[in-house]
Amino acid sequence: MRLVSTRDPRHHASFAEAVGRSLAPGGGLYLPDPLPCFVDLDHLLERLSPQSRRAEILARLLGEEFGRAETDRMAAEAFDFPVTLVPVAARCYALELFHGPTLAFKDFGARFLAQTLALLRARDGRDRTILVATSGDTGSAVASAFHGLAGFRAVVLYPKGRVSALQERQFGTLGGNVRALAVDGSFDDCQALVKGAFADPDLSSRHGLTSANSINIARLLAQVLYYYDGCALLREAGLGDPPVFAVPSGNFGNLCAGLLAQRMGLPVRAFIVATNANTTVPDYLDSGEYRARPSVATLSNAMDVGAPNNWERISRLHRDDHGALRQALRWGHLSDPETALVLRELRDLGYLADPHGAVAFGVMRERLGLTETGIFLGTAHPAKFADSLEPILGIPVPLPAALAEAQARPLRIEDLANDPAALREALGG
Ligand SMILES: *Cc1c(COP(=O)(O)O)cnc(C)c1O
Numbered sequence: 001m002r003l004v005s006t007r008d009p010r011h012h013a014s015f016a017e018a019v020g021r022s023l024a025p026g027g028g029l030y031l032p033d034p035l036p037c038f039v040d041l042d043h044l045l046e047r048l049s050p051q052s053r054r055a056e057i058l059a060r061l062l063g064e065e066f067g068r069a070e071t072d073r074m075a076a077e078a079f080d081f082p083v084t085l086v087p088v089a090a091r092c093y094a095l096e097l098f099h100g101p102t103l104a105f106k107d108f109g110a111r112f113l114a115q116t117l118a119l120l121r122a123r124d125g126r127d128r129t130i131l132v133a134t135s136g137d138t139g140s141a142v143a144s145a146f147h148g149l150a151g152f153r154a155v156v157l158y159p160k161g162r163v164s165a166l167q168e169r170q171f172g173t174l175g176g177n178v179r180a181l182a183v184d185g186s187f188d189d190c191q192a193l194v195k196g197a198f199a200d201p202d203l204s205s206r207h208g209l210t211s212a213n214s215i216n217i218a219r220l221l222a223q224v225l226y227y228y229d230g231c232a233l234l235r236e237a238g239l240g241d242p243p244v245f246a247v248p249s250g251n252f253g254n255l256c257a258g259l260l261a262q263r264m265g266l267p268v269r270a271f272i273v274a275t276n277a278n279t280t281v282p283d284y285l286d287s288g289e290y291r292a293r294p295s296v297a298t299l300s301n302a303m304d305v306g307a308p309n310n311w312e313r314i315s316r317l318h319r320d321d322h323g324a325l326r327q328a329l330r331w332g333h334l335s336d337p338e339t340a341l342v343l344r345e346l347r348d349l350g351y352l353a354d355p356h357g358a359v360a361f362g363v364m365r366e367r368l369g370l371t372e373t374g375i376f377l378g379t380a381h382p383a384k385f386a387d388s389l390e391p392i393l394g395i396p397v398p399l400p401a402a403l404a405e406a407q408a409r410p411l412r413i414e415d416l417a418n419d420p421a422a423l424r425e426a427l428g429g
Contacts, residue, residue, distance in 0.1 A: 001061055003030040003217060006316040015065050016123075019116050019218045022211045029313050030217045036060060037265045045232040053232065054079050054225045061221065070119060078111040083226050085233035085375070088351045092364065093237075095230045095245075096378040098354075102170055103381035103402060104302075105254070106141035108226060109219030114145040114152075116218045117210065121151045128208035129427065130154045131197055133190035136163050137302050137380065140170035142212045143178045153177040154212075155427065157190040157416065164387060166403060173409035181426060185418035196420045197427070207427055214253040215309050223257030227266055230375050239373050242267035244330075246364035246376040248274050248356040250303035252281065252310040254377065259317055259328075269372060273331040274363035276300045276339065281311060282331045288322045299336045299388055300355040302380065332363035340392045347393050354382040354389070 003018045005011040007028030013021070018030040038044060038060065044053055055075040059068050066074075081100040085093050100107030117128060130152060132142050139156040146154040156171050160182035172180040183190050197203055198211065212219075227245065234243055245268060247255040255271060262268045275282055276298040284290045292307035318324040334342065339355055342362035346353045353361060360376035368374045382389055386397040399407070416422055 001032055001065060002034070004033040005029070006031060006312050009033075015062055015217070015221075016116075016120055019113070019216060020120055020210075022213060022216045029215055029310070031313055031316060032061075032217075032221075032260065035260065035263050037263075039265055041265065041267065044228060045235055048232075050083065050229055050232070051076070051079070053228060057225055057228060066119065074112065074115040074119070078115045078222065079108065079225065081107070083229040083233070085230065085237065086351070086378075087237075088346065088361070089349055091368070091373045092361070093234070093243075093373070093375045094351065094353070094357060094361070094378045095226070095233070095375050097226055098378055098381040100141075101144045101402060102137070102140040103384055103400065104137045104141060105223070105226075105377070105379045106137050107145070108222045109214070109216075109253070110138075110141035110145035110212065112222035113142075113212055113216060113218040114149055117152070118149060126208050127151045127153075128210045130212050131157075131194055131209050131427075132212045133157045133187065133194040134163070134171070135159070135187040135301065135304075136167040137384075138212070138214070139163075139180075140167060143171035143174055143180070147174045147178050148176060153179065155179045155181065157181050157183050157193060157423075159187045159190055160184055160415065162187065164384075166384060166386070166407070168413070169406040169409065169411065170403075172411045172413045173406055175412045179426075180413045181416040181423075182413050183416045183418055189418045193418070193420060193423050197423055200420075200424075203424055203427065213309075214251050220253050220257050220260070220310070220313075223254055224261045224264070227258050227261035227268070231266060231268070234373065234375065241373055242269040243373045243375045244268075244270045244272060244364070244368055246272040246274050246360040246367075246374060248300065248303060248360040248377060248379055249281070250275075250278070250305040250308065252308045252314055254379070256310045256313045256317075259314060263317070271329055272360075272364055272367045272374075273329055274360040274376075275331075275333045276303050276359055277333065277335055278304055278306050279333045280306055280308060282333050284322075285326055285329065285331050298355075299339050299385075300359050303356060303359070330367040332366055334359045334362045338362060343389065343392050347395070352382045352393075352397065353378065354380045354385050356380055
């Protein structure tokens with residue numbers, strides 16, 4: 001697979017190079033170009049099991065670079081959990097992407113990134129430190145994906161006292177090659193510390209510092225696969241028409257992956273952008289004026305992003321043309337009170353959603369045509385947000401086994417001063 005930079009089409013890289021670098025020189029993001037097109041849809045969507053479908057698509061994308069045996073192994077290791085399609089209302093389905101180890105869809109990207117980096121290490125023999133700042137979900141998915149992986153350590157920085165107790169347990173109890181550092185500061189402070197460490201060439205090369213940020217093309221590519229799962233499951237349910245996907249969006253990696261799947265030939269009728277009160281993209285689509293801004297806190301906190309880092313890719317896919325983007329997408333946003341209403345409506349339909357999925361369902365209902373079939377992406381298990389859901393829904397939100405187990409393990413966290421020198425020392429000088 002050949003990748004080009006969003007900012008300079010003359011710059012290209014192999015997949016391995018793009019994963020290793022994360023960012024293209026000059027700050028661009030990598031996009032596959034040319035994109036392959038798979039026309040044997042009946043084969044892919046109806047005749048293959050979910051496991052072999054993922055392996056087959058991955059082999060078509062990366063087999064030339066890595067060899068089929070490797071891509072098969074990567075698919076088996078990274079995507080060893082199910083995706084389910086649940087009917088919620090007439091012509092409305094939830095695609096549940098949260099049945100992985102940390103109960104959020106970020107497991108797809110993080111686990112595949114871990115497999116890819118393990119392959120790079122097998123080639124170059126270099127140990128790596130994955131350094132990540134988190135406000136919750138990313139830290140859990142990344143820590144879990146790299147836990148126990150030889151030649152890697154994962155260092156998770158998070159704002160002390162500002163992530164949920166449940167989230168802290170998910171990444172703070174693993175131990176071994178995972179370190180959880182509770183920073184005396186905000187999420188932005190954590191991110192600044194991480195950025196500072198990457199910007200220090202000496203520190204960076206000594207520890208093989210590597211980013212697990214959502215701009216990494218490995219995270220994006222893994223997410224292409226579940227759009228195929230969604231279409232296959234819909235056919236299995238007896239509905240052959242191309243669906244409309246509603247994507248709860250923050251940094252817009254998820255939507256970008258869907259658009260890539262569509263360009264590779266997956267029959268999708270339309271994509272709906274759904275955001276919370278962080279409306280940078282919906283406002284841009286409305287007005288043509290792109291204005292990044294500080295994020296505001298909402299119920300769907302993993303989407304609290306005011307400057308979405310993958311929008312550059314989506315914009316480039318549409319030649320940075322506002323009119324083309326307006327044609328390609330539908331969009332909408334929900335406030336917290338609206339999200340709470342939708343959560344209660346879903347409860348009354350017999351479906352327990354998390355706040356992110358509820359935003360997607362709420363916007364989807366407004367934007368879905370009468371004869372269309374809609375699939376909204378369930379990006380997190382509701383139990384991860386039990387604290388905010390229980391008062392809204394008035395019913396208990398049961399904890400699945402994986403979370404209950406994490407709850408019972410002792411915390412192994414270290415405090416970190418909000419100071420680059422302290423981080424340098426924590427990393428081992
Ligand atoms: C990260 C996240 C999102 C947003 O996904 P993007 O790819 O950043 O748009 C939505 N829901 C949940 C639960 C998340 O963790």
